[in-house]
Amino acid sequence: MSPAHLYVPDPKLDLVLERVVDVPPDLVWMAWTVPEHLKKWFTPAPWVTVDCEIDLRPGGIFRTVMRGPEGQEFDNVGCYLEVVENRRLVFTDALTPGYRPAKSPFFTAIVALEPHGKGTKYTAIAIHGDEETCQKHTEMGFHAGWGKALDQLVDVAKTLPR
Amino acid sequence: MSPAHLYVPDPKLDLVLERVVDVPPDLVWMAWTVPEHLKKWFTPAPWVTVDCEIDLRPGGIFRTVMRGPEGQEFDNVGCYLEVVENRRLVFTDALTPGYRPAKSPFFTAIVALEPHGKGTKYTAIAIHGDEETCQKHTEMGFHAGWGKALDQLVDVAKTLPR
Numbered sequence: 250m251s252p253a254h255l256y257v258p259d260p261k262l263d264l265v266l267e268r269v270v271d272v273p274p275d276l277v278w279m280a281w282t283v284p285e286h287l288k289k290w291f292t293p294a295p296w297v298t299v300d301c302e303i304d305l306r307p308g309g310i311f312r313t314v315m316r317g318p319e320g321q322e323f324d325n326v327g328c329y330l331e332v333v334e335n336r337r338l339v340f341t342d343a344l345t346p347g348y349r350p351a352k353s354p355f356f357t358a359i360v361a362l363e364p365h366g367k368g369t370k371y372t373a374i375a376i377h378g379d380e381e382t383c384q385k386h387t388e389m390g391f392h393a394g395w396g397k398a399l400d401q402l403v404d405v406a407k408t409l410p411r
Numbered sequence: 412m413s414p415a416h417l418y419v420p421d422p423k424l425d426l427v428l429e430r431v432v433d434v435p436p437d438l439v440w441m442a443w444t445v446p447e448h449l450k451k452w453f454t455p456a457p458w459v460t461v462d463c464e465i466d467l468r469p470g471g472i473f474r475t476v477m478r479g480p481e482g483q484e485f486d487n488v489g490c491y492l493e494v495v496e497n498r499r500l501v502f503t504d505a506l507t508p509g510y511r512p513a514k515s516p517f518f519t520a521i522v523a524l525e526p527h528g529k530g531t532k533y534t535a536i537a538i539h540g541d542e543e544t545c546q547k548h549t550e551m552g553f554h555a556g557w558g559k560a561l562d563q564l565v566d567v568a569k570t571l572p573r
Contacts, residue, residue: 256509307469307493308501330492330510331469339470343505343512347418348492348519350505350540354512378512 256359256374262383264375266395274335274362274369276406281338281360286409287313290401293394305332310346330357337361343378354378356386371399418521418536424545426537428557436497436524436531438568443500443522448571449475452563455556467494472508492519499523505540516540518548533561 258265270277280286284301291298292315299322300314312326327342343354356375363370373395377383420427432439442448446463453460454477461484462476474488489504505516518537525532535557539545 262511339510341506341510341512343510343516344503344519347538348501348503348505348521349424349538350503350516350519350544352540354505357506357510357512359510376509376511378514382512 258374258376261380262377264377264383264386264391266371266373266392266399268371268396268399269365269368270371270399270403271368272403272406273367274364276409276411277362277369277371277402278335278338279409280402280406286405290398290405291315293397293401304346305329307332308346308348311340327351335362355382373399420536420538423542424539426539426545426548426553428535428554428561429533430558430561431527431530431532432561432565433530434565434568435529436526438571438573439524439531439533439564440497440500441571442564442568448567452560452567453477455559455563466508467491469494470508470510473502489513497524517544535561 280290282303282305284303287301287303288298291301291313295318297316298313299316300312302310302312304310307329309329310326311329312324315323315325325342326345327340328344328346328348329338329340331337331339338360339357341354341357343351343357345351356377359372359374359376361372375386375391377386442452444465444467446465449463449465450460453463453475457480459478460475461478462474464472464474466472469491471491472488473491474486477485477487487504488507489502490506490508490510491500491502493499493501500522501519503516503519505513505519507513518539521534521536521538523534537548537553539548
C-alpha cells in the first residue's frame, strides 16, 4: 500500500476499531466478501443479517439487511470504493451502486488488513460527514457493536476452508 | 475496459454529452488532469475557473473555484473515484477528499475517452441522486455549458506538447 493510501483519522469525525486477531488476512477477507459468510457474523447478536448482496468492484453494490430482535428491519445499500484483495476494502452509503449520490449518507468505512504473525492486524475506520453523525454512531454502540461483530467474524473465519 | 465498467445511463436521472473530437485521448486527459490546463477551459466563458486542486488518485481532492461575470464565486470540492489514465475519470461531490460523506451532493461525473481515428470519442455522464437534481442541472444549462467547455478543452488540448 502506498503512503498515499494511508488514512489519518480525525478524532472528532471518525471512529476506529483496531485489534490483532488470530486468523490470517485471507480468511478475514473471505468473511467480509462472501455473502453466505458475512451473514453469519455481520450484526452483533441478537440482531441478524438476513440478506446480503455483494458485487466486489468499485461502484458495485454492497447491501445488507439487518433484522432486530423485535422484527424491525434495516435495509442498507451502498457501494464499494476500493477493493484490494486480502488488504483493503472501502465502501460507503453516500453513493448507491454506480456511484449515484445517496439521500441520507451515514458513513464511509475502511477495513484494512495487515499480516501480523499468523494472524491479522485488523483496522476498521468509520468516516462521518459531521460531528453529530459521529456522535450518533458512538451512541449506537459502534465500539461494542463492531467489537462483538469482529469476535463473530473470527469464529466464522476459523470454520472456513483455506 | 471490462464490461463491468460500462455504465448504462438512466434517462430520468442522468445527463449525457457524447461527441467525437479531433484531439487524441492523451491530450484530452492532460487537459482534464493538470490544473494549469483545466483552468483554461473548465467553465464556459464569461465564467472563469480561478483555482483548481487535483490529487489524481481515488479519494484524492478535485477542487475548482468558478467565478462569474459579476464576481460571484463557487467553490466546489469533491474527490476522484476512478483514475484510468487516458481512458476514464470518475469524480463526485457526494464525498470530500478521503471519502468523507458531503453535505449537499450534486452529482457524480464519468468522463470516458475512447480512441476514434486520430481523435477521441468523448462521453461525459452526470449522475444525480433524484429527478429534481437532474432537472435542475438541465435548467442550469448542462448541455450547452458542457458542450461549450468541451469546445474550449479542444482548443486548449491543441496547444499542448505531446
